[in-house]
Amino acid sequence: MYWDKEMECMPREKLEELKLRRIKETVFRVYAFVPSYREKMDTAGVKPQDIQTLEDIQYLPFTTKQDLRDNYPFGLFAVPMSEVVRIQSSSGTTGKPTVAGYTRRDILTWSELVARALTCAGASRHSIVQVAYGYGLFTGGLGAHYGAERIGASVIPSSGGNTQRQVMLMQDFGTTHLACTPSYALFIYDVMRSMNISPEDLKLRAGIFGAEPWTENMRSEIETKLRISAHDIYGMTELIGPGVAIDCSCKEGLHIWEDHFVPEIIDPDTGKVLPPGSEGELVITTITKEAFPLIRYRTRDLTSLNYEPCKCGRTHVRMKKVKGRSDDMIIVRGVNVFPSMVESILLRVPGVEPHYLLIVERDGTLDELEILVEVSEKVFSDEVRKLEELNKLIRKELESGLGIAVKVRLVEPGSIERSEGKAKRVVDKRNL
């Protein structure tokens, strides 16, 4: 089943032509309308007319998260604000969030992409889609919602949280498709079992799960427990939100919709483009976005690309499930956490020194973030109660700053490894 067969199954040759035409348009547009791009291209000595083949895009400068921060909030938009109909943002909390703007057509594009994704997961106008991603600035909720409406499904905008009610709605409304984070899907299962409801009591058939990295093992766990087909949906706020890529029914890699996004794989250290099949950092150029185009955006996600034809008939390139991040950012329950954020929060607690370590574990189904903090002499007390109060204070500060629940463990000074001047800040035990 396809949503847009003509585009999804377009012969590679035609697809390459389309990509080149759209890249050229995009480069001309950003050069004309976004001063930051013009400056960077001028510095690099590249003019829009230098882009004559798809390979030529490697001469364009990269765009990084730092560029987004430098141009916060709307500096990289290529249209006047009167054309922007929606603003979404990342979960960035202590630092400035990543802001995305959408024109009316961008919203339509996004809806189309999610419509393709949902169709890959077998959804149609006859489906009942429960969107248990958070609604709001986070792209998950509204992104999935618009896509589900686009295909004409009946959408239940349940948003995140209140899991017992999620299960009740699922059962009473006959939900066929679920959209949420993979860890939340497993959590829903646990709650369901505690309510003595079995997957057989439900009409659930498939789910599109994303916003955090997850493994093939987790996929089979979700599929076995919930008795559904679990599809990985890839995206990020900067790129558009969920819907950049999706597993088809073959589940041998996620199709990146190349009529909208041009992927490259680079060596994260040298920035050099790597040959097809190599593992490296995914770089994406958006070629249809109007409000917030991105040229060679470094996603920091590590993966590889497979241009072999897929059994499903779609011609678009497949990316491997994301293996990890090429920098220190971690995604915990869909929320981006940077060690630097933890550091700045800790430094707000009087007497606490910035010696800390983030440990992420998957306890059962949910990600657990534990933060080890060294106890300095300034905050140490001979009374348990005072240390427990300190622990609580640090936890509260972190939770309000990061927006997720964390565990804090006070540890002895010097017990957190310091190596070569740069401390290891993150231990990810999820084996993703």
Place this chain on the structure above:
Amino acid sequence: MVKQISVFLENKAGRLASVPRVLGNAGINIRALSIADTSDFGILRLIVNDPPRAYQILKESGYTVSETEVMAVRVPDSPGGLAGVLEVMAEAGINIEYLYAFIGTTSEDALVIFKVENVDEAAKLFIAKGIQFLEDKEVYAL
């Protein structure tokens, strides 16, 4: 007042043993100790014969250490002895943070270490009620 040395310890195998080893190597004698623990960490409280040196050595060994003023109170070593002292303190509204018993004794009395909220108030009360407490030098020399 008596100086107690408190040390922060993680709840990990072998951590407790390391402190007496460091002190022992420096020739410091432990007179009394207690451990307060939670699932994650513990606080080792020590009365030693040379608190300033113990503090310095532990600090140099990388521990988080603090010095706290506590009282070493003589409690009659007979049934109801401790209860009598505690009742007197309760009546006077003296808050006790924690207490623990001394390892050795000097006479027929037991020695109990008290950490109270207000040391001066407690001292006044003890004097008024005829409850004896030891000077720091007496404790270190025990």
